Amino acid sequence: MKFALIGNPNVGKSLIFNQLTGIGVEISNFPGTTVDLCSGNVCYKKEKFEIIDFPGIYSLDGKSEEEEEVRKYLRNEHVDALIAVLDATHLERNLYLLLQIAEYEIPTVVVLNMIDEAEKQNIHINFAELSDILGCEIIATTATEGKNIGSIIPAALQTASKIKARVPYDRHVEAGIRSLVKLSECSRLEAILTLEGIMQNPELTDTAETISAEIEEEHRMSVYQIMATNRHNEAAKISEEVTSEKGEKKEFRFEKYLTRYFPGIPILALILLSTLMIVFFVGSFLEEMIVSLFEQYAVEPLLAMGLDPLTEQVSFSFVIALQAGLGIAFPFVFVFYILISILEDSGYMTRAAFLADRAMHRIGMHGQALIPMVLGFGCNVPAVMSIRHLSKRERVIASFLITMVPCSARTVIIAGIVAVFVGVPAALSVYLIVFALIALTGIVLTKFTPGEQYGMILEMAPLRMPKAKQTLSRAWLHMKEFIFIAMPILLVSSIVLGLLQYGGIIQAFQDVFAPAMDAALGLPDYASTSLLFGILRKEMAFETLAILAGTADLGSVMTGIQLYVFAVVSVLFVPCISTIAVLYREMGVKIAALVSAYTLTLGLIVGSLIHFIWSYL
Template sequence: MKIALIGNPNVGKSLIFNQLTGLGVEVSNYPGTTVELQRGNTCFQREIIEIVDLPGVYSLEGNSEEEDLARRFLEQEDVDAVVVVASATRLERNLYLLLQVAEYGLPMVVVLNMVDEAAKRGLEIDPGPLHDLLGVEVLLTAASQGLNIDRIIPAALTASRPAKIEIPYDHHIEAAIRSLGKIFGVDRKESLRALQGFGDSPELLEAARTIADEIESRHRMTVAQIIAANRHNFARSLAELTVKEKHPPAGTDPDSILTRFIPGMPILLAILVGMLLFVFVVGSFLEEAIVEVFEVYAIQPFLALGLHPLLEEVGASILLALQAGLGIALPYVFLFYIIISILEDSGYMTRAAFLADNAMHRLGMHGGAVIPITLAFGCNVPAIMSIRLLHSRRERIIASILVTMVPCSARTVIIAGIVAGFVGLAAAFSVYAIVFVLIILTGLLLSRVVPGERFGMIMEMAPLRRPVPRLVMKKAWSRLSEFLFIAMPLLLLGSVVLGLLEFFGVMTVFEGIVEPYTMGLLGLPGYSATALIFGILRKEMAFETLAILAGTADLGAVLSSLQVYVFAVVTVLFVPCLATITVLLREVGSRITLAVTVYTVTLGLLIGGFIHHLFS
């Protein structure tokens, strides 16, 4: 049996999904889209039930990937029941989608969630009118408290098809529906969809377009706008029957504080800085511990076995990749997802996006991009994975490119360990200044050249509530497991390939070939190119490899201050680490990943060469 969950954003749908399913959640792209679906299984009365969490949408008539996916899923998938989740605090807005889903005639259950929040606002919910109109079961739930969640599956198993709802449309729309029905033999739903430009029959769509043009010339509104207005009016009247306000809520509205520039912006900055410091400080501590454990209990004992050199190289490469991958995943990614889950479940995420929207808009994105940009200072991997929070593919492309340029903690090791240590603190800060200027210039350029329609941001504020620790950890683990089981195998493969290239002497030949170019362009010895390549596996390895190849950790003894500075700048701007590349490949595809790689390599070499020739 297959059950689909559908609803507006911020109605607690995913929270209900997490409570109905266990940890075994599968995340996959729906065929032909880049939008992800979450699928999970639950067992009820010895029957395995698949539950699909569709993306949050406000309508089934739009052109976004999420709306197209939801529409195709309801039309093409063999669904046994649809659970429509609506917020009891914003029922009028949610009923618009509910009425659209009801038109599909699938067995349906209506879940009015957040009744606890509604009660706090003095709202009394009567499910009777909805039940009488639709003829389906209507449940009152509070997912944050687990109230009535156990009734959803039994209700879905016995779900009935909704009664046909005759929404009173404008008389011109009603006449068009009747005409198309008589001529083409289609039902009311297909006629409505054809009038809005949806359907598979060219003849039906052509006739509907002709009728729609006549209607639009009379009303000076599009047919879609007329239909939407009629549906909203019907939803409003139905909501008035369902929701009664007993008494107005008392007290200060938190949004009057959190969404104003003062004090909202200082609060946002404090949260972002605190989040960054927590992930960086705690993550660094855990990373050092994990790296030390691998070094003492895995890598050194393995090297002491005295295996065949080829086997030793392959084994050491695998262990090194595990050390690098787990040193990123467990400390940084998991901590990030715990914090991001807390911000999401608390409802603060929408407030942060609202405050940051003006600044992000100049770079071609909306306010939600402030989260991945900020988290990139800790680690680019979770930052790249968080771009899925952005709504349009255009925003995700711009954000993914900018995130790869942000100095992560590993790049900070390069800046602090090489530049500050061998050149000076002022020089170290100048590296940051160079990178930030390039990020801003790149963002301004991308906002002009990246294709895609620019949308305004209409944001619904999620209610502020206390996160549930168990659900926060479950959500964080679900997201972390995606990195562990998808990115880690690619990281292992890349490490082995680099190790074999070094073993068979390819890297030595490579150094001899590139040295004339590295010296001519950057003023760096040939072995610096090898260090840059090993930095792809893990950024701070560029520093370590450079010291090994130079024969000393005192780089100031073999390289000039300018050479050290140029190497650091190129390393910071150069190709992102392999873990970032693999995650980037999954999030935005091979074409954008290749473009990011080429751009960062070119930018690093050009800026490094410019600095070398300017000061030499």
């Protein structure tokens, strides 16, 4: 048996999915978190059922890829029951989608989520009446507290039924639907989709076009617009019938200030700055502690053991990789993800995106690409995946800009190398350089990329107190990836590096590249090897630097300006291998190659500029 979770963005589908399946897919207070279909299993009374978590959609009549994907799935695959998740605080908008789902005539259970918020906002919904109108069972839930989640699967199994509520379309449209059905013996759904121009059915299209033309003549509106209006009216009518609001909504006053230029922009700057500061300070405090523990209890005792050179090299590589991973990267990654999770869950992130959008438009930058760019601060990979709903032109621009956004791994480099050994102002200046280059790249690309520019539609996520458990578990989701994917790569490559070093091969490699690196960037010879490793995972540039230098105290082997140049180059130069792979998947080989070549050149040019300017000062 197969069930599917369907609903608007940001209504709690993924949270419910996680609670039902025990799988940890990403949940955040940011519309559009889930972009791929996720599937998982749930056990109920010793039987196993499959559940699908659809990406959030506002309607089934739009042209975005998510809607296309869900529509195709509903029409071509068999789903035993839909679990439609509605947000009780935005009933009308959620019903608009539900009324379209109804037309697919798939057995459905309606989950009315966010009951806690609705109560806080004094929104009261008459469940019995709503269930009567829709003709299916309603389960009222508060997913964050796990309330009533247990009733969902039994309901999907036993009481799921086709929604009986139907949109009464304009009578000309209804007549058109009826004649299409009669003419070609298709279903009502097919007739509707063809009239809307969503489905191309060679048998129907001609007739449908004639009918549409007649209706448009009469109404001076496209059939698509008429039907959308009818649906909106019906959704509004139902929502009004079952909802009663008492008292005033409170939260909204404070909210207004966050999206105004003033004091919105200063607040945004302050929040960004404090986020970086906290990452720098807490991260480096933890780093110092862990690194010195490692030195004292692992590195020194190991060197004192007097092992034979090969064994010593291998075990030294192992220990120093552990130290680099747990001591250097972990503290920064961890603090960073906790903070980002808090910002997202509080709903502030959508406000930041909104503000930044207005500001960015002024310098000719692109609006819609902004949400993915904000995501890019966490990791470029999901950010690139989330540009799928943009137009072709926007996707090309976004591909370049997103891969330049300093992700958490690059924050590790900036924090761990520059903030720790050179100073916090220097670390902030790296961000300034990167942001300036992103803006410049954006302006140039906007000028030269063909295609139209669209505006941005971003729904404000509600302001909410982040929940400790959810924030931690999301930070943990990313940490897990770090520990189980990055750490093993780091350990293995460190040992390989150790062996290569033992065999003198690293030396040979560096002999070839070192002169150029030294001349152009003024970096020591082992830095070129580290930069190369940075392509595997960004923060590995930093970790291998420590490994090859043989110490985590980089300040003792490199000068401040060398560390600064190294950080700038590795932050800018070539996205990591996972980002290149996902770019290739989403955009094709040409864009992936162009982006890599561009960032490589940019990194080397900017690095050598800094080096030369510094030497002349």
